[in-house]
Amino acid sequence: xxxxxxxxxxxxxxxxxxxxxxxxxxxxxxxxxxxxxxxxxxxxxxxxxxxxxxxxxxxxxxxxxxxxxxxxxxxxxxxxxxxxxxxxxxxxxxxxxxxxxxxxxxxxxxxxxxxxxxxxxxxxxxxxxxxxxxxxxxxxxxxxxxxxxxxxxxxxxxxxxxxxxxxxxxxxxxxxxxxxxxxxxxxxxxxxxxxxxxxxxxxxxxxxxxxxxxxxxxxxxxxxxxxxxxxxxxxxxxxxxxxxxxxxxxxxxxxxxxxxx
Ligand SMILES: NC(=O)c1ccc[n+]([C@@H]2O[C@H](COP(=O)([O-])OP(=O)(O)OC[C@H]3O[C@@H](n4cnc5c(N)ncnc54)[C@H](OP(=O)(O)O)[C@@H]3O)[C@@H](O)[C@H]2O)c1
Numbered sequence: 006x007x008x009x010x011x012x013x014x015x016x017x018x019x020x021x022x023x024x025x026x027x028x029x030x031x032x033x034x035x036x037x038x039x040x041x042x043x044x045x046x047x048x049x050x051x052x053x054x055x056x057x058x059x060x061x062x063x064x065x066x067x068x069x070x071x072x073x074x075x076x077x078x079x080x081x082x083x084x085x086x087x088x089x090x091x092x093x094x095x096x097x098x099x100x101x102x103x104x105x106x107x108x109x110x111x112x113x114x115x116x117x118x119x120x121x122x123x124x125x126x127x128x129x130x131x132x133x134x135x136x137x138x139x140x141x142x143x144x145x146x147x148x149x150x151x152x153x154x155x156x157x158x159x160x161x162x163x164x165x166x167x168x169x170x171x172x173x174x175x176x177x178x179x180x181x182x183x184x185x186x187x188x189x190x191x192x193x194x195x196x197x198x199x200x201x202x203x204x205x206x207x208x209x210x211x212x213x214x215x216x217x218x219x220x221x222x223x224x225x226x227x228x229x230x231x232x233x234x235x236x237x238x239x240x241x242x243x244x245x246x247x248x249x250x251x252x253x254x255x256x257x258x259x260x261x262x263x264x265x266x
Pocket of ligand 1: 031032033034035037038039040058059060083084085086110111112113114136140163164165166215216217218219220221230
């Protein structure tokens, strides 16, 4: 019940603050991760940021760090694979805020470096699709009503160069071997395209953003990864697009990079 106690306290505190745009980010369990940095940058832009992770204690500790910097963040437990967990959060946000402006589908991963598609276990493939595609899809389906209520909703799906055909380093036809990861991100790009015209009728923008190879784990920087803050900047760019901004596209660093051959 610690979760409920702190969450209630947080909501009480936050409801006393003036109206702000509300953003929700999935998969914020690590200080080095893109989710944490995106939360920080969005909160610095005066958004009220709801950060979530499966493990409440991890996300609470991260929220405390941002709160100590005077940023407006609120932690919640969320498993994007669970209908109950997602619906529980929908109902909390609906009750306390009545709407949602930004959904960042950041949770994901399972980088199967060195694998080949013929040997990939289909059981594992299902597991990765559950998170990288269906988790994001579930979030969008469940939060669309609250995003619509904001009148200017935005969805950002975090994709990857691995989900393109032609990214020279990580694309499907490059020498990089991350087949399952790449196929799930390709599917996420496809979902983004198919949902865009439907969500547009509800005043919601949806785009996929490639953060680029970012130093979210020890050793990545030595392999040429760029600073996490740089990757997150492109995510934030897409999260704060104006109402008449682009939709159904694939961006990196604010530039439409396409994802076809
Ligand atoms: N780093 C890069 O170079 C790079 C490049 C392109 C794209 N991306 C994408 O950027 C996103 C963030 O990656 P990252 O590098 O920052 O790594 P990360 O910190 O490991 O982020 C992945 C997050 O997803 C969470 N997650 C996994 N399954 C979940 C579930 N069922 N419910 C809720 N959360 C779940 C993980 O939580 P747990 O701790 O609970 O497992 C973790 O917080 C991912 O979508 C990744 O594919 C990263």
